[in-house]
Structure formats: structure tokens, C-alpha cells
Amino acid sequence: MRASRLLSVLLLLQTRGRLTARQLADELEVSVRTVYRDMESLTAAGVPVYGDPGHEGGYRLLDGYRTRLTGLTRQEAEALFPAGLPGPAADLGLGTVLATAQLKLTAALPDELRDRTGEIRQRFHLDTSGWYAEADTTEHLAAVTDAVWRRHRVRVRYRRRRAPQEVTRTLDPYGLVLKSGRWYLVAARPGHIRTYRVSQILSIRALPEQFERPAEFDLAAHWQSYLAGFDARRHRDEAVVRLSPALLGRLPDLIEPALARAARDSAGPPGPDGRVRAVIPIESVDHAVGMLLGLGAEAEVVAPPELRTRMARTVAALSAVYGRPPATG
Incomplete structure (x- = not known):
């Protein structure tokens, strides 16, 4: 030790x-x-x-003193090779660098560990993309990465959801985050730190001046805080829903994990028909209609009344569509 x-x-x-x-x-x-x-x-x-x-x-x-890499255990060597993700490294323009670094590390290892790293490549594959969604097209990721490394202020034209949809911003790029196959830029504007989806950057230009990244800024800690705040801002309302026990168990495969956990944690005892009453956070009535329809007949909305009414209207409209013979031609 x-x-x-x-x-x-x-x-x-x-x-x-x-x-x-x-x-x-x-x-x-x-x-x-x-x-x-x-x-x-x-x-x-x-x-x-x-x-x-x-x-x-x-x-x-003493200046100039260096030590060779020694004392690398089997467990440490095994941990290093899956840690280099070839997909993200290629996105950042570091695919060749990663391959070269792994080759050098392999050459420095004893025979036993060198053989072990070959086995690791054949037994473990890391896929960072999310289910049911394609990875973003990130035309400007290389330019963003360069600005992050060089601490250069950038001028970007950005597409967002709310009006005006296209805006121009001057940003200090603090760092990049890969989340479920999508790249996000964490950057500062005067008085604020914001998150920008890299695929929504329409153009980018590096400015001559550099910026000072705050010494106390922790990218990982900021990202966790951002995610917690993001969920809190999105899910401002709640839906009371009656669920079958089987559906309650399948919820993590059907809706966001945080929403499935909330439903599970709030679930009461089964009623006479075996269903449980649970509370699911929602963004809005409009968004909740689509999400809850996907749960099928094993879920019944109890409240709020506006959501229950919208669900009934939508189901009636669907019944009218499917209650008649299909159109031909």
C-alpha cells in the first residue's frame, strides 16, 4: 500500500x-x-x-527528472483500454491520437498484460449513443473543440426552439459534454453560464481575444447541477395516474428514468382492481398527452381534469378513425 x-x-x-x-x-x-x-x-x-x-x-x-511508467497492475491496464472511446475521440479529431497512445501503452506493457488488452477489445464495446435516436450531425464540433482548447472567444449563430429561432451569441467556451450521443457546449456569456447543443450551431468564428476560464469552475459538477435544474424546470406539473402492476414494472422502458422512478416511489397500495395510484411529473398537458397515450389502456389519467379531458378527446378521435374501414387508394 x-x-x-x-x-x-x-x-x-x-x-x-x-x-x-x-x-x-x-x-x-x-x-x-x-x-x-x-x-x-x-x-x-x-x-x-x-x-x-x-x-x-x-x-x-529536480528539473528534467522523469520516471518511466512502472507498477501498472493488471486491473489498471484493463481499466485504461475501455476508457478510450473511439467514436467520441474521432468526433473530436483525436481518433488517430487515441490509437497511437493505446499502441504506445501496449508496447510498454509486459507480455501478460499486452495479451490481456487484446482480449478486452474483443469482449467489451462501448456505445455512447442513445436508443431510438440517431447521433447528432456536428459540423462545427472541430471548431468548437479548438476554441475550448485554445481558450478563444467565439461568435456563433445558433438555432433554438423559441422565437427568435436564430440568434447570434459571443461565448467563452468552457468545455464539451457528450450525453447520449449528443455533444453539448458549456459556455459563458456576461453573468451567465449556458448550455448549447453543438448540432444547433449554424456557424462559428473564433475571435482574436482569449478568455480566462475560472480556476474554480468544475465541468463535471456544473453538468450534474445543470441536469438537476433542467429536470426541475421541465417538470413543473404532475399527473395522477392509475397503473396496472405490470405496466408499473415496465415504465423504465417506456418513459424517462426519472419519471419512472417518481411513479414507482409515489405508488400507493393496489386498489380493488389491482391498479396502483401514482404521480408522474409532466412538462405540460400537451406533452403529457402524447407520453401517456403511449402507455396504452393499462394507464388511466385521474388528474388534472384538463389532462383527463384531453386524453378522452384524443382517444375518441382515434376511435373514430379506427372505427371505420380503412381508406383505399
């Missing part, structure tokens, strides 16, 4: 440069006292680690 931690200390200093004892302790989840002891051990082993005193000080390696 300690040998693995010492290697981690060495690799952290090699990749990040100067780090304080507190930063190392937080990264490794140990005490500062343990970091001090580890530094003494590395020095005793001949590793050129130097401690700079003062407020801006910290530990660093």
Missing part, C-alpha cells in the same frame, strides 16, 4: 509540478504528517525531491 502511494506521489509531482504537503495529503487522502514521511522515504531512495519553503513553496522534482 505504501509503495503504491509513493509511486502516486512521484507521478503527481511529475505531472503537476510543485505541490504543497496539504495538496498532496488531500489528493492521496492521508495526513500531512504521512506526506512528510513519504518525502523522506523518496529522498532516501535517491529521488531528487526538493522542498521550497515559504507561502508559495511546496515539493517539486
Whole structure:
């Protein structure tokens, strides 16, 4: 355990440069006292680690010192190869880079692990696209990616749902997120951070000036917060629905997972006919009609009255269509 931690200390200093004892302790989840002891051990082993005193000080390696990749376990090697997704890497223009990096890693591994990585490629395939939907066409993804890397402000023409549908925005591109086969740009405007679907960017032009990305900005944390807020903003209303037990079990395959969980968590005891009463969050009556019709006759809307009335009208219209012989010709 300690040998693995010492290697981690060495690799952290090699990749990040100067780090304080507190930063190392937080990264490794140990005490500062343990970091001090580890530094003494590395020095005793001949590793050129130097401690700079003062407020801006910290530990660093002698300039030019590098260590070869060592101590890679079987589990670590197995984890690295599925981590490189060839589809997204190709989208970002990094397909060749990923293939070359994996080739170099394979060459550095011992024979046993090298054979194992070949087996992994034949046994695991990662598909990031969602069911029932095609991946977006992202004509401008390469330009967006370049702006993200270079921290260049961009001028984009963007298509959105509400009017006016085409708008022009000046953005600071903070990062890219791949969600169910669709790329999203997280970017800042004065006073706001917004999310833009890359496939809806109609044109993009990199501006000469660069921007400063806030040091405290965490892309993953921001995205999780955005998703939670997005669902809260969308699902402002609720539908009370009576469901058959069989349908309740199939809901995750028929509607969004968050809505299926809400229905399951709110489900009451079965009534005389075996059906359960559940609450499903909805965006609007218009949107809910289509979603709930897809559940068939095993679902009955109880409330709100407007939704029940709309469901009845739609079902009556469908009955009229299918109650007569089909048109010919």
C-alpha cells in the first residue's frame, strides 16, 4: 500500500509540478504528517525531491527528472483500454491520437498484460449513443473543440426552439459534454453560464481575444447541477395516474428514468382492481398527452381534469378513425 502511494506521489509531482504537503495529503487522502514521511522515504531512495519553503513553496522534482511508467497492475491496464472511446475521440479529431497512445501503452506493457488488452477489445464495446435516436450531425464540433482548447472567444449563430429561432451569441467556451450521443457546449456569456447543443450551431468564428476560464469552475459538477435544474424546470406539473402492476414494472422502458422512478416511489397500495395510484411529473398537458397515450389502456389519467379531458378527446378521435374501414387508394 505504501509503495503504491509513493509511486502516486512521484507521478503527481511529475505531472503537476510543485505541490504543497496539504495538496498532496488531500489528493492521496492521508495526513500531512504521512506526506512528510513519504518525502523522506523518496529522498532516501535517491529521488531528487526538493522542498521550497515559504507561502508559495511546496515539493517539486529536480528539473528534467522523469520516471518511466512502472507498477501498472493488471486491473489498471484493463481499466485504461475501455476508457478510450473511439467514436467520441474521432468526433473530436483525436481518433488517430487515441490509437497511437493505446499502441504506445501496449508496447510498454509486459507480455501478460499486452495479451490481456487484446482480449478486452474483443469482449467489451462501448456505445455512447442513445436508443431510438440517431447521433447528432456536428459540423462545427472541430471548431468548437479548438476554441475550448485554445481558450478563444467565439461568435456563433445558433438555432433554438423559441422565437427568435436564430440568434447570434459571443461565448467563452468552457468545455464539451457528450450525453447520449449528443455533444453539448458549456459556455459563458456576461453573468451567465449556458448550455448549447453543438448540432444547433449554424456557424462559428473564433475571435482574436482569449478568455480566462475560472480556476474554480468544475465541468463535471456544473453538468450534474445543470441536469438537476433542467429536470426541475421541465417538470413543473404532475399527473395522477392509475397503473396496472405490470405496466408499473415496465415504465423504465417506456418513459424517462426519472419519471419512472417518481411513479414507482409515489405508488400507493393496489386498489380493488389491482391498479396502483401514482404521480408522474409532466412538462405540460400537451406533452403529457402524447407520453401517456403511449402507455396504452393499462394507464388511466385521474388528474388534472384538463389532462383527463384531453386524453378522452384524443382517444375518441382515434376511435373514430379506427372505427371505420380503412381508406383505399
